[in-house]
Amino acid sequence: AxxxxxxxxxxxxxxAAMIAWPGDGVFNNPWSNNFATRDDHRMSQTLMGVLFANNDPRIPIYAQPTVNDTTVSALFPNYAGMPNGLTQATASVYFNDTSRPGVIFYPGATTYGTFGNGSGKSTPSYYxxxxxxxxxxxxxxxxxxxxxxxxxxxxxxxxxxxxxxxxxxxxxxxxxxxxxxxxxxxxxxxxxxxxxxxxxxxxxxxxxxxxxxxxxxxCVPNTVRPGPYAIINTVPRRFEYSITEYSVNANQVAAAVARQGPDVFQTSMWWDKATAAPTYTSGCGVRQ
CATH class of the missing domain: 1.20.120.840 (SusD-like, tetratrico peptide repeats domain)
Incomplete structure (x- = not known):
């Protein structure tokens, strides 16, 4: 219909339905604001693997070159993704060998260097x-x-x-x-x-x-899986209800849990029928 x-x-x-951020220092793209002081974001190895497989020209837009020489794709040298589900200690060793998100999201000057010309402050957020x-x-x-x-x-x-x-x-x-x-x-x-x-x-x-x-x-791509240090062996299917929700709306939370199943990450949303999807593959989202 x-x-x-x-x-x-x-x-x-x-x-397109989007928020067109002024980028005036008050109303900036949220990623840009976040990246202004935090340098612990890197591209996912899962996404980069999909992009590399098809020689995707969005790679140098979605991502930045690595600090160190890192060749995963001959067509796009010095771009790489970080494995998902790492601890802070195990992730830090990848920082110079994996790509930051693209400069299109960066505010220019940050607390750890300058990335781009500041246009990231006004990059739209798309709905x-x-x-x-x-x-x-x-x-x-x-x-x-x-x-x-x-x-x-x-x-x-x-x-x-x-x-x-x-x-x-x-x-x-x-x-x-x-x-x-x-x-x-x-x-x-x-x-x-x-x-x-x-x-x-x-x-x-x-x-x-x-x-x-x-x-x-x-279940596409079927390479999405928990990382080695994830606390559960499957990719989460939902968020758990917050402590606040339990404290102010306990009766309705209990009613919802009775209908949908346990309040845990593994319980699917009502519309999440992945196993019935034509594209579902066995073991989807399970750590191997």
Whole structure:
């Protein structure tokens, strides 16, 4: 029904729902504010692995070169991701060998150096992008939902990738080269559905909550797993209720827990039916 709504859906990047931060020192992009004093953020090895696998031209936008010479990809030397789920002691040894997030999120001058020209203060925060809508349409078409047909999926898929690249400032020629790769060209069927979910996950960079929700629903990419020092052996499916919620709303918390199951990270949300998803793979989200 939403796809056929009278007002239509997003049709270009100009339609994106976002917060356009002034970057005036009072209202800055939150990542920029955080990075001004904290230097313990590094790119995830999981995301970087997906980007490297497809020679993704968003790598130098999403990430910064490493301090030390670190070659994981010959096409993108000196970019690398850090393993997830480390302790402070085990993470610190990676800091100079792995990439910070891209300068597009940095305020320029920080307490530990200067990164970029300060434009990160005004980088928008996106609630929903045209790329995300296009990938939703691509999935609907692939699965013959919402009045769409599988024959339309490739067009929506290509539009999703292209608009994401444009959103992040990738050169047009690099977009064409990327789309021409056999690993990226739309395959249709279940393989195509996996491609759609993977590209949508990559395009959601900067919107971790939505990317997490997408992964919980699809298990794509299936390389998302707990790190070696994670306190549980599975990727969390939800947040636990806070102490405050228990103290001021105990009756409703108890009622919710009775419906949904134990108040632990492993209990799925009501919409989280990953094991029933066509793209689900055995052992999804479990530490190996």
């Amino acid at each position: 939403a796809l056929a709504a009278p007002g239509g859906v997003f049709a270009s990047n100009a339609d 929903m992008t045209y790329a995300d809508v296009a990938f939703i349409e691509a999935e609907a078409a692939n699965r013959s939902m919402g009045g769409l047909t599988p024959g339309q999926a490739a067009g929506f898929y290509t539009a999703g990738i292209t608009s994401s690249m444009q959103q992040w400032g990738v050169a047009p020629g690099d977009v064409i080269t990327y789309l021409a790769q056999p690993s990226v060209a739309y395959q249709g069927g279940l393989a195509g559905l996996t491609q759609i979910d993977l590209q949508r996950w990559v395009a959601l960079y900067g919107d971790g909550g939505q990317a997490w929700a997408l992964w919980r629903r699809t």
